[in-house]
Amino acid sequence: MRWKNLREQTVYENRWFRVNLADVELPDGRHLDHFVIRLRPVAAATAVNDANEVLLLWRHRFITGTWGWELAAGVVEDGEDVAAAAAREMEEETGWRPGRLRHLLSVEPSNGLTDARHHIYWSDEAAYIGHPEDAFESDKRAWVPLKQVPDMVARGEVPAANMAAALLLLHHIRLG
CATH class of the missing domain: 3.90.79.10 (Nucleoside Triphosphate Pyrophosphohydrolase)
Structure with missing residues (x-):
């Protein structure tokens, strides 16, 4: 079952990381707000x-x-x-x-x-x-x-x- 990330919006960022809020579509069609932390390698x-x-x-x-x-x-x-x-x-x-x-x-x-x-x-x-x-x-x-x-x-x-x-x-x- 695959979750789909439809879009993300940055809610905070600095030189180390970004915190995004993602609109995720679940396999059954429902939507979920999910926070995602984006980091450098x-x-x-x-x-x-x-x-x-x-x-x-x-x-x-x-x-x-x-x-x-x-x-x-x-x-x-x-x-x-x-x-x-x-x-x-x-x-x-x-x-x-x-x-x-x-x-x-x-x-x-x-x-x-x-x-x-x-x-x-x-x-x-x-x-x-x-x-x-x-x-x-x-x-x-x-x-x-x-x-x-x-x-x-x-x-x-x-x-x-x-x-x-x-x-x-x-x-x-x-x-x-």
Whole structure:
């Protein structure tokens, strides 16, 4: 059953997102007003070293009041290549510059409300370039053994679904 978005009207916008009100036609012909949040794409990146440790950030998310492990991530600037944005975010937030990035997955973390698309990359090498420019984004940065990832996810230490999916896939790729 397909819902049809007949038209949208912007009710609020800023440089980060737009909130639109959509006139949606349901399969039975009824109409529904539905709010939609339109966001720019997000790029994320991490690295896995020779010891099968993954580079992560420990940070607090004030919106949900939770702490958790995450990959470096941020919005893709207008005209910016997505992989280049992922590399930039990793460098700014961790102080590590990734080697050649490989696309891991793209996910839509909340597609019932927003069109957000998160593109996640990884590298099997990284070079430390110094203290992170955006150190305020996390309490610490650490190389965490990839073998611990499934238990970390199960304990709720990786609360963001996009980050949990990426880390579990990396665990599968590297450790089978």
